[in-house]
Amino acid sequence: MNRFYFFIASIVASHLLFGQDYPRWFLFPRDVGCARSITIITQPPTFYRDSAISHGFRLGCDLLARYTMMQISGGQTFWATEAGIHSMGARYEQWYDTALTDVYQSTLKVIDSYIDKQKTLVLVGDKQCAVDDKARTMIRLDKIVQPRWVEQLPEDQQYIYAVGFSEEFYYEISSWQTAEKNAYMSLARSMHVKMQSMQKRDAIEAQDIRNEEINVTLMNVEILERWKDTKKKAFYTLARMKK
Amino acid sequence: MRTYSSLLVAAFFALLLIGCGGSQPLPQTDTGDVPEWYANVPADPNYLYAVNTSTSKDMQLAVDKALQAARTEIGRQVEVKVNALQKRFQEETGIGDDAQLLDQFTQASKTVVSTSLSGSKEKQKKIVKDGNNWRAYVLIEYPLGAAQEALREQIKKNEQLYTRFRASQTYKELDDEVQKYEDYKKGQSATPTPQ
Numbered sequence: 431m432n433r434f435y436f437f438i439a440s441i442v443a444s445h446l447l448f449g450q451d452y453p454r455w456f457l458f459p460r461d462v463g464c465a466r467s468i469t470i471i472t473q474p475p476t477f478y479r480d481s482a483i484s485h486g487f488r489l490g491c492d493l494l495a496r497y498t499m500m501q502i503s504g505g506q507t508f509w510a511t512e513a514g515i516h517s518m519g520a521r522y523e524q525w526y527d528t529a530l531t532d533v534y535q536s537t538l539k540v541i542d543s544y545i546d547k548q549k550t551l552v553l554v555g556d557k558q559c560a561v562d563d564k565a566r567t568m569i570r571l572d573k574i575v576q577p578r579w580v581e582q583l584p585e586d587q588q589y590i591y592a593v594g595f596s597e598e599f600y601y602e603i604s605s606w607q608t609a610e611k612n613a614y615m616s617l618a619r620s621m622h623v624k625m626q627s628m629q630k631r632d633a634i635e636a637q638d639i640r641n642e643e644i645n646v647t648l649m650n651v652e653i654l655e656r657w658k659d660t661k662k663k664a665f666y667t668l669a670r671m672k673k
Numbered sequence: 674m675r676t677y678s679s680l681l682v683a684a685f686f687a688l689l690l691i692g693c694g695g696s697q698p699l700p701q702t703d704t705g706d707v708p709e710w711y712a713n714v715p716a717d718p719n720y721l722y723a724v725n726t727s728t729s730k731d732m733q734l735a736v737d738k739a740l741q742a743a744r745t746e747i748g749r750q751v752e753v754k755v756n757a758l759q760k761r762f763q764e765e766t767g768i769g770d771d772a773q774l775l776d777q778f779t780q781a782s783k784t785v786v787s788t789s790l791s792g793s794k795e796k797q798k799k800i801v802k803d804g805n806n807w808r809a810y811v812l813i814e815y816p817l818g819a820a821q822e823a824l825r826e827q828i829k830k831n832e833q834l835y836t837r838f839r840a841s842q843t844y845k846e847l848d849d850e851v852q853k854y855e856d857y858k859k860g861q862s863a864t865p866t867p868q
Contacts, residue, residue: 506737506741508737508738508741508742510742515727515738515742517734517738581708581797581798581799582796582797583794583795583796583797583798592795593795593798594733595732595733595736595800596732596733597731597732597807608733612733612736616795619740619793620792620793620794620795621791621792622790622791623744623790623793624790625741625744625745625747625748625790627745627748627749638745640741640742640745642741642744662800662801662802664732664800
């Protein structure tokens with residue numbers, strides 16, 4: 431019986447102790463200083479360390495191709511009633527030039543990587559690019575105070591900013607990836623959104639069917655910062671794009 | 674066998690007693706986290722503002738619901754502004770009796786309201802835990818000039834309507850406002866990014 435409790439305790443301890451340290455370049459990608467770079471979080475290696483990094487490199491090139499130019503179209507509908515707001519469904523499609531992925535695979539390289547039991551982090555950038563020791567510093571997530579951009583977007587005349595959110599999933603990787611995806615979707619909505627609404631009201635109840643549609647092209651999206659609220663277990667990503 | 678039957682009966686009564694135990698206390702809400710800007714919505718003659726709050730077990734869905742409702746509210750505010758402008762047009766030009774022109778104008782107005790919001794900005798956002806749910810508070814900002822510009826472009830598309838309104842004072846005022854907005858946009862793109 432003691433062995434069982436020890437087993438459970440070791441699982442809990444491994445979750446608490448590991449996965450909370452990140453290299454600075456992952457949390458603050460804007461400070462990397464390369465002309466072109468991207469940070470990727472992916473699964474930890476199952477057997478070969480190198481295969482996880484090369485997988486991360488391929489993912490990074492693919493994501494960078496999306497961020498260079500990506501068309502997003504689709505929409506979502508909500509039905510607001512006295513009982514609450516219900517999602518009626520959402521459907522979005524993304525198009526990007528996959529040929530760019532191949533171009534990036536031949537012109538970019540892995541600048542740095544970090545592996546622990548929870549994740550593989552890969553920094554991909556130009557061949558001339560290099561990071562210093564400061565960028566490689568490991569940071570504990572609970573040591574970072576809440577950045578201002580979490581609640582108030584930066585005021586900038588040349589860029590549109592957006593923040594993506596995610597709650598905590600079992601795999602922390604999924605949370606970071608979801609926050610990043612939500613950040614560029616939020617950018618798309620800030621650019622141009624078509625709103626439609628139909629309100630109905632009678633003596634008994636009121637309801638509102640709201641629909642939004644987007645069809646925009648995002649260009650040169652940049653991920654600037656990431657932050658985890660360790661108390662609320664929420665993940666945040668700040669993205670921007672030129673107006 | 675008798676032991677199992679006794680256990681089953683005991684379990685049944687236990688469940689019955691739990692069911693009669695009264696309702697659970699409601700999960701505590703982070704009411705202290707209601708942002709100040711939610712209660713005191715900013716006011717600016719050049720911008721439209723809308724706030725909304727929504728909950729969901731899914732964090733992003735809570736944000737999406739709140740944002741969409743706030744943007745819909747902005748759409749309604751634009752509609753009110755456009756309707757007021759339409760009324761002024763009617764009074765000034767006397768198109769109230771011209772059903773065809775009135776219909777064309779109404780179509781133009783409706784298109785503006787339901788077409789698009791370009792540059793609506795998520796000015797403020799706050800997410801808090803509300804019991805087992807996530808609650809999102811949002812504040813959306815929309816430049817009024819963008820709506821006026823859209824209306825002017827719609828009017829320009831219709832030659833008959835444009836010819837009738839071009840000489841009116843209301844149209845001149847609309848045009849001036851749009852010009853100010855365009856100058857403001859040009860000024861923004863010319864200013865270097867603060868470091």
